[in-house]
Amino acid sequence: MAVAAMNYEGRVNVGRVERWLSMVAGGALAAYALKRRDKPGGAVALAGAALLYRGATGHCDLYQQLGINRAHGNGAREFGTGVIADRGSDTREQLGGGRGIHVEESVTINRPLSELYRFWRNFENLPTFMNHLESVSTREEGISHWVAKGPARMSVEWDARIINEVENKVIGWQSLDGSTISTAGSVNFGEDAHGTRVTVHLQYNPPGGKLGAAIAKLFGEEPNQTIREDLRRFKQLMEAGEIPTTQGQPSGRKRRPSYTGTKA
């Protein structure tokens, strides 16, 4: 993570940058940042962290945030920030009692709420700012097919269905039973003094083995950061109409490409 995770192709003086970082960020963050980079295959570490997280917090309010039902009845009864759908959509069941990784990230966007909601609700738009997604297509009402770029040109695919939807408020989704990946998520929209607040909750549980490692990589070694970058690009696209880049600009580097640009 952090500076260490940059794609250093050039002879940047990593040592100096790290030292600077550790001075600036203070011991804890830096130590964390630097230690994390040595961890191989993020999956194990992450699962561990997630378990720790759950251990520490006890029963999390995930379902509330994901808008997932514990009660009977259908229709959209509001429940906290989420909404009630039908019983079978409990991610805790699907994710084996709520194990896995949970991420929450928020961004404030200076655009009308309804415009942001509409853009997001059209899932086909998601790959324009979610770099790890290749495509999302709608199969039938409420069911969509997701294709993500995995490492080594391996792509990971799954079907998901909308388990929860309140216009201009929340969209919740969940992978179908038997998918390669167990994932559930929601995006909440709310008015804020400085614009529209968009909050994403994402939970996923990578299976074991090679595929699991691939999926873990998909969401990055730091899933929080991955989602944060997605949301940042969403904001840039909606506010500025384009995502800033330096990719393709000239430099005096003969062969070595720049080590920065848009973070995956």
Add this chain to the structure above:
Amino acid sequence: MKAVCWEGRGDVRVETVPDPTLLNPRDAIVRITSTAICGSDLHLYDGFIPTMQEGDILGHEFMGIVEDVGRGAANLKKGDRVIVPFPIACGHCFFCMHDLYSCCDNSNPNAWMAEKFYGYTAAGLFGYSHMLGGYAGGQAEYARVPFADVGPFKVPDHLTDEQVLFLTDIYPTGFMAAENCNIQPRDTVAVWGCGPVGQFAIRSAYLLGAGRVIAIDTVPERLKMANEGGAETLDSMDPDVFYKLRNMTGGLGPDACIDAVGMEAHGPHLDYVYDKVKTMTFMATDRISALRQAIHACRKGGTVSVPGVYGGLLDKVPFGAAMNKGLTIKTGQTHVHKYLPRLLRYIETGEIDPSFVVTHRVSLDEAPDMYRTFRDKKDGCVKVVMKPH
């Protein structure tokens, strides 16, 4: 094209690189007619700013003729003569909407990196490290300008390049520094640093109603230039700067103090040696004797305005003095866009002719020599303007 590239500490070279192209819809390409070296470039040259990479194209004070425009920057057309503000701003985020252009949320492709250092990112800048965007700069024959419908500012033909070039940075920077002082009629303003930023701060302070400006530096020709701008002067290597300021202000201290020196201050006191050792051994990132002195000297309830650039962690900041004297501290990269119409008007009406700072006019090829001359304050050098075409 030819471009001035950073190749390491104390090492810039003119290299042949590919021409820039439009990369985003709101981009424009500018053929550069004049481009300057800034005191901020010296912080890169001296290796004080992290996340530079060999081959990075330098330069953030440039102007020229629009050569190509993306479909998202329709207010510009080929042939327009523009100056380009050094911060890159989208024009639509909360910060841009509040005139805080240098805090733009959407212009740094490496925002995550700046967040590690600063909590939140500021705007991307031209030619100013990867943490602040990694954008190729304008000490080159051409530059790609993102968000070109917001940044580039058309200038009238009857004004020369040298009269309008400094609208890109140092004139608004000096002006914002003075504006941040909240000057009341007849106030005394002390300015540390008589480089180009200090020079514009001095003149802007008078323009905003200061009764008296006291300028502090040690380079004779810079002090002379400050004096020509109406300032009284003090030698920064004089250990008695504080006492002299106090006596000059009837025991009160200046109403406002401007630090136009930044992170590489020199000084006559032991604290300078201390900073030097600490920065050399990576235990601090900035040398801050000017800032310390400004806080120490400022009158109670006064303002310390800091246009000088700081990068990271400052050691031994006299914050107790700031707190107990009830000081206001104001700082920031300049929100250049905000000031352009007003400052252009001052130039057009003859209130100021910014070309007074220029001491060296050279071709791009002379950049390596000029960086050295400017850094060492040799040859009377105050401001270098390069002519790539």
